[in-house]
Amino acid sequence: MDEMNRLWKKRCRDNFQMQLRYWNLIGRNSGLMFFIYAMILIGGFYYKKWLDLLPDHFPGTLLVSILLTFVCAHAPIRTFIRRADLVFLLPAESELDDYFRRSRWYSFMIQSVTLLGVWIISMPLYSHESGYGGSSFLLGAVVLLAAKAWAIDCSWQEQFIEDTMPLRFLRTVLTFCLFYFVLSRQPLYVIGACVAIMLLTLFFLFRRQASGGLLHWNSICDSDNRQAMTFLRFANLFTDVPRLRRRTRPRRILSGLFPVQHFEEKEVFKQLFIKTFLRSDEYLGMYVRLTVIGALLGFFLNVGWFSVFIVVSVLYLTGLQLLPIWSHPFPQALAGLYPISKRLKNDPFVQMIARFLVGQAAVLSIAAGAGARSFIDFLLFLCTGFAVSLIFAYVFTKRRIRQPAE
Template sequence: MADFFSQRLQRHQKHMMRYLRYVFNDHFALICTFLVGGLGLYYSELLKTLPQPFRLGGWIVLLLWVSVLPIGRLATLTKPADLIFLLAKESQMTAYLKRALRYSLWLPFGVLFLVVGASMPLIVVSVAVPFSYFPLYVLMMWLLKTSDLYLQRLHLYQDTSSRCKRQRIIWVLVVVASISSSLWFSPWIGLLLAVGQVLWFGLVLKVPQQLLSWDEMIQEEQTRLHRIYRFINLFTDVPQITAQAKRRKYLDWALHWVPKVHKNTYLYLYLRRLVRGGQYGGLYVRLTVIAAGILCFVQEAWISLAVGCLFIYLIGFQLLPLANEFQYMVLTHLYPIQAEQKNEAMKKVLALLLFFAALIFAVIECFTLTTMSQWALTAGGYFIFTGGFLKLYMPNRLKKMNA
């Protein structure tokens, strides 16, 4: 069964690699480079202004580390058909799940490595711990995550829910105790507590004699994959994600201003798709809220300008596929409408959304920037960049999409 998991893992990775090349494209890499660089510079400048010792910093790190530990689910890679075809191999599933647990440790390790690394400067300022303790913190967090995956594996068996709840309480208490002691006493104490928890869970949470809960195991895996597909769907179409239309009658007022005439056919269709569908409308709201949240904490004008322009570009780039949303609907090809009207409708929709986002960013900067000249420069930059995107980038992009 261990070899069977390796074969299934190989097919799963090959399947995911086909999508990841669309996720980590040039645009996404460029945005991440500027965003990470800008936030890193702002973070370093902020640390210089903090008093030493900054006692609140330890509590911030504690809350952050406790929050990131649940990231990463047990990847069993099971499929609905396994309920029938692997049921006869249930006695051999122990080796399969052991390999699944090992594989599930790598993604959390990468996330924890980055989070702990980003937190180290704040730890040095807050609790005066040297950078040399960084490997101890990473190892402690990884061991705590390992015990969490032990609990997730135990939950896959029948009649273990009450037992899992009791052990989950113990896990939370040990996590808080380990992180707290490593921050305010010694990293070695936190590491010893994490090692003790892994050893304890390895003995107490050993593979039980109960039968597997196949339905729950398959459902957990499908839920995990659905989260991944939802993220990938932000960059490209995923067949596993099906869009669902919702009536949302309370938003009908937003479309009353559109005159119901022949030339506004696609304008109404695009706006109705944004209102009723969760894919594009939800994407616009999420990106706008994230950008607004970041700008609330940025007080440098040029960083605010860069972050705002990057998110305006990202919003526009992600909404451009809306232009071909009705391409495969038969009725739309029966409309006596020219292609130019379709492109003009798309330009109006994007202009409305992007200028509204730029207005929100400008209003936020009115409260975060110190001088009026900085605000005027930043707000003007938002609107100029939006106009350039609509006039220069968007027509060429639509031409390539329609080619």
């Protein structure tokens, strides 16, 4: 038992030190901190203006409840389990109760910080719509922490159950009902009934099904690996991460739209970069998600100049997340096989970044212009987006890929 506790502490400490080193590099070697400060200052200013423009019938409580539900219902357990543990720790599973209990508490504390941060950001919107003040914040914080603890416990029981999709849907719905009932100040008997259903579901559905199942070690290992890779992919945007594992998907339909048609020197890296964007890691999914989120924000917020900030922010974040394609191991491994100049690699990459950002700027500008219902605003968004895209590609990107560290 003591050996297992020491093992958990050692792995937790190693993970903390690893993340601390990367955060130190991120803070020193990139403009992330400046960008975050700018987002906080400008976003806070226009957040207040957006609240003042909201109509009286705006469903703020419903929106806050949905947002908090998504953050709370996502409750993966960080166990620090490694692939080799499936061999060496599996025989000692009966002695790992305290090890996994520590993992659940660790996951609860880390995720609670994020959940409370979202609640703090959402509080002005909720107060604006409901009129409730500081006491509501404390009450909401208590309910959020209790719901997160319940979600963590349910998530752990799911590790012993085969078909978890219906259970995840059920606990997501119950979490939303609890948040909405509390935030909309429903009668106590309604809230009490929801809490009773959640507890009965935990003890007589989740735990009863889990009691007859075996621990899914592969699922735990995969979940822990995904959580670790999420942070490493983020750190890789700003510094080289040797431990990062990359995945390649076939995506035959999309890849078939860009077949290898030319074998000239100038086409080599152009085709490699396009294939890497389409098939490797999450570049394509990231690009689509940021474009959709930016378009929705630009359309629905509709607060004048703040839409320019949305367009610029999304373009900057997208550009940062496309930069790792340059150092992707696939084109790098083949670089020495082609006796071509470095310019024939640099130019296609810069042009690809420019095209992607310009296309995204057009979509964001159309959405923001439609929300503003102004052709002049659309032209403003479009010109600003194009300017930022070209500056990022032909100035910032060129400077980054010429650095000897990369």
